[in-house]
Amino acid sequence: MNDRSELLSQLPLRENLRGLSPYGAPQIDVPIQLNVNENTHPLPPVVVDAIAQEVAKAAATLNRYPDREFTELRELLADYLGHSLTKENIWAANGSNEILQQILQAFGGPGRTVMSFGPTYSMYPLLASGTDTTYIAGERAEDFTLSAESAAAQVREHKPNIVFLCSPNNPTGTALGLDVITAVYEAMSEHNGMVIVDEAYAEFSLASTKSALSLLEGRQRLIVSRTMSKAFGLAGARVGYLAAAPEVTDAIRLVRLPYHLSAVTQATAIAALKNIELLLAQVEDIKSQRDRIVARLKELGLKPSVSDSNFVFFGGVEDPHAIWEGLLEAGIIIRDNGIPGTLRVTAGTESETTAFLERLAELLGSQK
Incomplete structure (x- = not known):
């Protein structure tokens, strides 16, 4: 009897997925x-009770589709982030991984490229493969730091359609300076590329570290991705979100599945944000x-x-x-x-x- 990997190889799998292992x-x-x-x-028990109450309310109408625009959740997320953001700047999905996947679906795909600087989050190349986007592995210094000059030079050399900047970086834990993000954005602007700053761990940053949210104004092709899994303790709820120009959220709407954020998920996130x-x-x-x-x-x-x-x-x-x-x-x-x-x-x-x-x-x- 063939093992599972052999059986998998017999399927008409896309060529760029052959030989890959799932993340985990x-x-x-x-x-x-x-x-x-x-x-x-x-x-905290108070938050558990609040979530239970919100979910109970949602359960009464589970025979109906949820709010496709999850308006209340977007309003609460905008209030939490500040920086003069409104619900028009916010999009959410089932974890920040789905946020990144939707970005690649909208701006990546066959014939396009995405770049990041390793060692970094190991899901980036897998998300690229899943959307048939070619992954370009950029480099960091021997001490795993990334300077503005090096990052911008690598961007200008490879001209990717998308760049992922993980800040704080996983697995090394250190945030990027705003000078690095600005330099990469300027280099990407030369060929109309998108820059995504993955701030999954932003709430844990040192006091001196500044968020890329402060750079959003006037930068149409900059996206900041966040999650409720870490600081909010909602890893099991699967809620991620992004902040960007309103036209970016319009672009994501073109690829999102209908009613992708369940009523239960929305209720959980809303209750958490009300007890922030x-x-x-x-x-x-x-x-x-x-x-x-x-x-x-x-x-x-x-x-x-x-x-x-x-x-x-x-x-x-x-x-x-x-x-x-x-x-x-x-x-x-x-x-x-x-x-x-x-x-x-x-x-x-x-x-x-x-x-x-x-x-x-x-x-x-x-x-x-």
Whole structure:
């Protein structure tokens, strides 16, 4: 009997999808899961109750299609983002991955290209393949930074139709300066290209870090993508959104599926946004645990990157897989991104962070 991969190869699959593997970190049921950058804090009971009430109201009319324009949700998201944005600047979908996919459907496709700068979010090339958009892998410096000069030069060399800028970057955690985003936008303007700044982790940024939202005014081809999965703790609800010029949201409407955002999803997101202060209070605790991780990793002789996110990317690891396995044996899972000498860990609750740091110290001590 042929195995599944052989059976798959017998199907008339598109050629650019052959040999690819689906995206996904290992799903291993252990007590402390710090590998996929979730918000590990449970939702506050008040927010859970508010969501239940909104969903109950939505349930009474589930025989009808939801608001196709999700108007209330867009208004609340615009209020949350500020920067003089209105609902006309906002679009939402089932997670920021669907937002990025819709952008590629509208502005990418056969004969067009999308560029990003690795190491970065591993879904970008997969989203490109799924929309038959050619992916161009840009480069970062040896320390994983990206300068304005380098980014702009690479854009001018390859002339992509779309550029994804991940800021804060996944997996390295560090945000881009506004000078990098501006330089890339100016270079892309020379051939009418679109620039997308993926700010999935923006709420966790350091105080000195500025959002690309401040650059939107007057830049028609700039899009800022966000998510409610991280800071809002709604990974299971799947809500992502973008801010851009109104004509960009009109372009996305051309490719979105009818009624793509369910009434239950809308109700969940609306309830969360109405209780935003309770949810964002958790962000400060997560940031304190992140900073604690960075400080302790330095004490242990490792090399953590500056983190504007809810995770810490760190180098100086002699045998990453051995450390990963040693943590797993203790019921703790972190992320091995396959980058030599490095690992990545999500900042969890205080107790989760303590368990990780104590076990890591034991493992490093045993290697000496």
